[in-house]
Amino acid sequence: MKPQYIYNLDAPKKPVNVTANTDLVRIAKDAGINLSQTFEDAVLDKVRSKLEEQWLLENQKAIEAYNERIEKNGVFGARKRRF
Numbered sequence: 001m002k003p004q005y006i007y008n009l010d011a012p013k014k015p016v017n018v019t020a021n022t023d024l025v026r027i028a029k030d031a032g033i034n035l036s037q038t039f040e041d042a043v044l045d046k047v048r049s050k051l052e053e054q055w056l057l058e059n060q061k062a063i064e065a066y067n068e069r070i071e072k073n074g075v076f077g078a079r080k081r082r083f
Helices: 022-030 035-058 060-073
Strands: none
Touching: 022 035, 035 060
């Protein structure tokens, strides 16, 4: 199964101006850290968090309704479980 991504991995790169602490940048470069990749990873983490938060808000009523139904009626097949 092909993994799903929230953005096009083949999209061209775009230069971005970022302001950062010069000492931190120096230490990161001395440590061999790829700042461009680190930036992309950090932005992706933030985007995923925001999208998850947005999804939870949009689906809050459905989640609450589901949880209420499970609390009231139990899980399908629970009586057949052997554990």
